[in-house]
Amino acid sequence: MKNTRNFLALGALIFTVACNNAPEANVQAEDAKEVDATKSAEAVKYAVLTDADEINWRGYKTYSGDEHVGTIQVTDGNFEVKEGEIVGGSFTIDMNSISNSDVESDEYRAKLEGHLKSPDFFAVDSFPTANFVITDVSPVEATAESNATHNVTGNLTLRGITKSITFGAKISMDENNVSLNASDVIIDRSQWNVKFRSTSFAQFADIAKEEAIDNSIELNINLQGAKS
Numbered sequence: 390m391k392n393t394r395n396f397l398a399l400g401a402l403i404f405t406v407a408c409n410n411a412p413e414a415n416v417q418a419e420d421a422k423e424v425d426a427t428k429s430a431e432a433v434k435y436a437v438l439t440d441a442d443e444i445n446w447r448g449y450k451t452y453s454g455d456e457h458v459g460t461i462q463v464t465d466g467n468f469e470v471k472e473g474e475i476v477g478g479s480f481t482i483d484m485n486s487i488s489n490s491d492v493e494s495d496e497y498r499a500k501l502e503g504h505l506k507s508p509d510f511f512a513v514d515s516f517p518t519a520n521f522v523i524t525d526v527s528p529v530e531a532t533a534e535s536n537a538t539h540n541v542t543g544n545l546t547l548r549g550i551t552k553s554i555t556f557g558a559k560i561s562m563d564e565n566n567v568s569l570n571a572s573d574v575i576i577d578r579s580q581w582n583v584k585f586r587s588t589s590f591a592q593f594a595d596i597a598k599e600e601a602i603d604n605s606i607e608l609n610i611n612l613q614g615a616k617s
Contacts, residue, residue, distance in 0.1 A: 417555075538558070552580060567615075
């Protein structure tokens with residue numbers, strides 16, 4: 390009987406792990422870093438173009454396999470470039486622009502978008518914008534697993550909380566244009582106090598597994614800039 394119980398417990402553990410389809414965060418949030426203004430002295434500014442879907446997001450339920458996708462818009466910002474390299478920059482993200490693109494029902498899509506904007510998630514009435522400020526950009530060698538040319542470090546402010554994050558990005562530029570593309574940037578929402586149905590917080594510790602929403606949010610970032 391003891392062996393049977395152990396076998397069932399092991400089976401339940403394997404089932405639980407197998408059903409968690411959400412990826413783990415691959416971006417570690419750390420304390421915000423100071424911005425070294427001397428890096429961008431005499432830098433040329435490239436204004437971010439805001440006529441496209443600059444950020445695509447994906448969120449997950451932890452065990453059910455359900456997920457949602459959508460976009461967020463960057464409203465303004467710039468890259469600071471010196472001697473052919475990005476040395477700084479900052480970007481404003483309109484949190485009221487959060488939209489969903491996979492739900493077909495207009496009614497349900499509106500409810501979902503409204504919920505994402507509510508205090509349960511991003512509290513856009515109190516925090517209408519998010520910001521990202523570049524603090525460091527360093528070159529890396531592209532690999533078979535990643536076509537990133539640089540690591541980008543910056544302070545991400547979300548819900549009034551500022552954390553430093555680093556992610557790989559493919560950066561290219563010429564005399565008049567610059568682009569930054571970063572895929573599979575996965576952050577842990579709980580580090581910015583986005584609590585709803587996150588088992589990282591005490592009020593949701595006993596939530597049914599099928600109702601838990603994973604902490605991971607996947608971002609795909611596509612920013613284009615033109616010389617000001």
